[in-house]
Amino acid sequence: SAFDILLGGERLDKDARRELMKFRTYCEEYINLEELTGCRLELAPLYSHVSAERMADEERCRLGLKSEPIRDIFSLMELNGCRVIRQPIPEESQISGVFIHLEEKEASFALINSTLSPGQQVFTAAHEYGHYLKDRSEDAIIDNPDIFVDEFLSLYHPREKFAQVFAAQFLMPPSKVSEIIDKDFRSGKLRFENVICLKRYFGVSFFDMLRTLKKLEYLSTSKFEEYLQLDPDFHEEALFGNLEDERGPKRRKGKPVVSDRFRALAIKAFQRKKISAEKLSGLLNQDKDKLVLLLAKS
Incomplete structure (x- = not known):
């Protein structure tokens, strides 16, 4: 297999x-x-x-x-x-x-x-x-x-x-990246905080945003290397409030x-009496009695 x-x-x-x-x-x-x-x-x-x-x-x-x-x-x-x-x-x-x-x-x-x-x-x-x-x-x-x-x-x-x-x-999408840069960051050179704005908008890591901007030629190799040495977490928290802890x-x-979806299917299977409460508890990694009580009310 x-x-x-x-x-x-x-x-x-x-x-x-x-x-x-x-x-x-x-x-x-x-x-x-x-x-x-x-x-x-x-x-x-x-x-x-x-x-x-x-x-x-x-x-x-x-x-x-x-x-x-x-x-x-x-x-x-x-x-x-x-x-x-x-x-x-x-x-x-x-x-x-x-x-x-x-x-x-x-x-x-x-x-x-x-x-x-x-x-x-x-x-x-x-x-x-x-x-x-x-x-x-x-x-x-x-x-x-x-x-x-x-x-x-x-x-x-x-x-x-x-x-x-x-x-x-x-x-x-390059078209959206270009649209945002043209609309909001028209000063020419992208500043470090601009990259953080873009990263937050697209929901990606700082590095992946940085790499895309370099590929699209919005950042020079030297500016890419410069920004790579800075701490995006510190700047994001200080400037924007922390969206998500990027450090891991x-x-x-x-x-x-x-x-x-897996959780919803497990609940549906239990409600249709296809699996036991014990099985549901194991699948969802939740207390059995708490689950049974909650689902009895729904």
């Missing part, structure tokens, strides 16, 4: 293999809940013979997003057939994200490492969505952190650069974040 191949990888350490086993269990539970409730997701179109930029534009058009920012990439992925779990994976395991398509079940899943900063999780999710739209007929994919570093990207399979370009264009350590000890 696809998971047997995935778990058979020689480079996986003990922690990585353990976390991927948890991911496998989640996928099995998710599919079971869909079967119990009769709620299945349709697959999005499979793109081929198209550039990464074109795929991003066409997918935005298909979803009716125009050039507006994506407020919840995780829910967007779920509604379009790619189920998601955010799960804490130790840094030593070298896993940022995983994509797998289970052909026999016609079901796709993405795992996002929840120890990454919120912005990094968003970009990783968009990267895995790119694999879902383009590469789901291939083997499962494990994306390590180096793939998200431009200097190392060329060392990997061309599909990784494709997914990177797709993610940037999908999350930060507070999330390292967290529990897996299952999707809203």
